[in-house]
Amino acid sequence: MDWIQNLGKNTIERFSAIGRASFMLFGAIVAKPNLAKGFPLFVKQVYVIGVLSLVIILVSGLFIGMVLALQGYTVLVDYGAEDSLGQMVSLSLLRELGPVVTALLFAGRAGSALTAEIGLMKATEQLTSLEMMAVDPLRRVIAPRFWAGVFSMPILAMLFSSVGIIGGHLVGVEWLGVDQGSFWSIMQASVQFEGDILNGIIKSIVFAIVVTWIAIFRGYDAIPTSEGISRATTQTVVQSSLAVLGLDFVLTALMFGS
Amino acid sequence: MNINKTDFESPHVELKNVTFSRGERVIYDDISMVFPKGKITAIMGPSGIGKTTLLRLIGGQLYPDSGDIIVSGQNIPKLSRKELYAVREKMSMLFQSGALFTEMNVFDNVAFPIREHTKLPEDIIRTMVLMKLEAVGLRGAYELMPNELSGGMARRAALARSIALDPELIMYDEPFVGQDPISMGVLVRLIRNLNTSLNLTSIVVSHDVKEVMGIADYIYIMADKRVIGYGTKEQLLESDSPLVQQFLKGLADGPVPFHYPAPSISQDLMQG
Ligand SMILES: Nc1ncnc2c1ncn2[C@@H]1O[C@H](COP(=O)(O)OP(=O)(O)OP(=O)(O)O)[C@@H](O)[C@H]1O
Ligand SMILES: [Mg+2]
Numbered sequence: 422m423d424w425i426q427n428l429g430k431n432t433i434e435r436f437s438a439i440g441r442a443s444f445m446l447f448g449a450i451v452a453k454p455n456l457a458k459g460f461p462l463f464v465k466q467v468y469v470i471g472v473l474s475l476v477i478i479l480v481s482g483l484f485i486g487m488v489l490a491l492q493g494y495t496v497l498v499d500y501g502a503e504d505s506l507g508q509m510v511s512l513s514l515l516r517e518l519g520p521v522v523t524a525l526l527f528a529g530r531a532g533s534a535l536t537a538e539i540g541l542m543k544a545t546e547q548l549t550s551l552e553m554m555a556v557d558p559l560r561r562v563i564a565p566r567f568w569a570g571v572f573s574m575p576i577l578a579m580l581f582s583s584v585g586i587i588g589g590h591l592v593g594v595e596w597l598g599v600d601q602g603s604f605w606s607i608m609q610a611s612v613q614f615e616g617d618i619l620n621g622i623i624k625s626i627v628f629a630i631v632v633t634w635i636a637i638f639r640g641y642d643a644i645p646t647s648e649g650i651s652r653a654t655t656q657t658v659v660q661s662s663l664a665v666l667g668l669d670f671v672l673t674a675l676m677f678g679s
Numbered sequence: 680m681n682i683n684k685t686d687f688e689s690p691h692v693e694l695k696n697v698t699f700s701r702g703e704r705v706i707y708d709d710i711s712m713v714f715p716k717g718k719i720t721a722i723m724g725p726s727g728i729g730k731t732t733l734l735r736l737i738g739g740q741l742y743p744d745s746g747d748i749i750v751s752g753q754n755i756p757k758l759s760r761k762e763l764y765a766v767r768e769k770m771s772m773l774f775q776s777g778a779l780f781t782e783m784n785v786f787d788n789v790a791f792p793i794r795e796h797t798k799l800p801e802d803i804i805r806t807m808v809l810m811k812l813e814a815v816g817l818r819g820a821y822e823l824m825p826n827e828l829s830g831g832m833a834r835r836a837a838l839a840r841s842i843a844l845d846p847e848l849i850m851y852d853e854p855f856v857g858q859d860p861i862s863m864g865v866l867v868r869l870i871r872n873l874n875t876s877l878n879l880t881s882i883v884v885s886h887d888v889k890e891v892m893g894i895a896d897y898i899y900i901m902a903d904k905r906v907i908g909y910g911t912k913e914q915l916l917e918s919d920s921p922l923v924q925q926f927l928k929g930l931a932d933g934p935v936p937f938h939y940p941a942p943s944i945s946q947d948l949m950q951g
Contacts, residue, residue, distance in 0.1 A: 546778035555767040
């Protein structure tokens with residue numbers, strides 16, 4: 422009988438967390454923005470969240486592009502189709518790996534840091550003391566971080582794909598000897614702006630919203646102790662990774678399914 | 680000094696029949712208190728009795744189960760968010776932990792409320808901030824980050840921040856903890872001076888009987904979910920209530936329980 426009780430309790434807790442998360446987001450982004458004060462905060466967060474994630478994104482992108490080219494070549498060369506290597510690398514990156522891997526790396530690099538930072542601000546009463554100074558922490562702390570995450574991740578995903586394609590070129594053309602002209606021209610002929618690039622960007626905007634939202638909510642809702650914060654950080658990474666992979670399936674089915 | 684009748688005609692803060700509980704546990708059972716305008720009122724009581732909770736109730740961070748909390752004529756639990764923020768702009772709270780913003784240095788911490796709520800030019804802000812820091816003896820430390828301060832320094836920096844905008848009401852949660860005798864003396868005088876020069880209303884939560892006796896106009900002693908003693912220090916010292924005497928003399932045995940509510944110790948030990 423206990424497990425039924427637990428199931429009920431967990432379900433209620435899930436839904437109430439979603440409710441609290443929605444309230445938080447609503448309070449943060451619906452508030453009338455004060456551009457003069459908000460913009461510098463936003464820029465600072467874009468630096469902390471986006472710019473500081475650049476290295477891991479670029480390095481990973483390069484390696485993933487190189488691995489894709491290596492793997493793709495061994496398959497394609499059997500059919501004499503190695504000229505299509507550029508197409509294969511670029512489509513894999515733009516449609517799937519760019520948005521997905523960027524979101525996963527982002528959750529691990531920036532998302533966990535966001536959760537820990539906000540959780541610690543809560544534990545050390547910084548959020549309460551903002552409130553007591555009549556400054557809304559949702560606007561001052563949550564909103565700039567949310568917008569910075571939503572803004573940064575799609576750009577990071579585009580950089581990831583671009584660097585990946587360069588990595589594919591390095592391995593495919595420079596190392597394995599695929600013809601440079603066909604590598605680029607077949608890629609250009611087959612990649613469509615709307616079907617591939619735009620859909621990839623849409624995916625990564627969706628992932629950006631979900632991952633950033635989970636990260637800031639987990640911090641904001643954390644139990645204000647060191648144990649609570651460490652749990653919240655883990656939850657951020659686990660929940661946002663699962664959300665990204667699940668949503669990717671749904672979005673892919675919608676975009677490329679029929 | 681005796682209780683001055685005029686102090687109570689228009690109190691700055693007033694609690695009327697406030698009841699508050701955390702889950703099942705009742706913290707306050709139907710208490711009423713007044714904090715006269717322009718006076719220093721101290722709240723003393725055993726640790727864990729709910730003194731910080733009381734300040735949070737006044738600040739509108741917690742809502743009472745029932746009762747009214749009136750600040751400057753406004754009933755805090757009934758205010759909308761916007762009205763509450765308007766009241767908070769005129770009050771200030773020194774947190775037990777200091778609660779400095781860890782991403783800013785001392786200067787920016789103190790300047791923060793000024794920058795948020797006024798449009799003053801930077802050079803005036805600079806003067807204001809340095810004056811507040813001078814008052815707490817930390818002018819030389821304005822460039823330090825909060826993690827480079829000692830506990831006592833952090834608390835003084837936080838005090839400078841909480842008086843940055845010259846509030847009308849200021850609540851100090853344990854301002855004397857972790858201060859050496861010199862800075863303690865400075866803080867006591869500072870709180871007294873702020874009070875007389877700006878005529879602000881101060882609520883001081885503290886365990887330091889001696890310091891509190893030195894500066895407070897009125898003193899509340901809390902225990903067991905209610906107010907057990909109230910008056911000027913003379914009245915309290917003369918009080919024949921054993922509860923009050925126990926607290927002022929710092930005795931562990933007496934009517935005020937020192938322990939968190941628990942089953943009897945023999946019962947607990949037998950179970951193990
Ligand atoms: N977030 C919370 N959830 C549940 N109970 C709490 C919470 N915060 C405080 N309490 C309980 O409320 C009671 C009053 O706490 P409070 O912090 O107001 O005490 P205090 O009088 O300020 O003590 P101290 O002098 O040690 O600072 C404590 O017994 C504590 O167990
Ligand atoms: Mg306390």
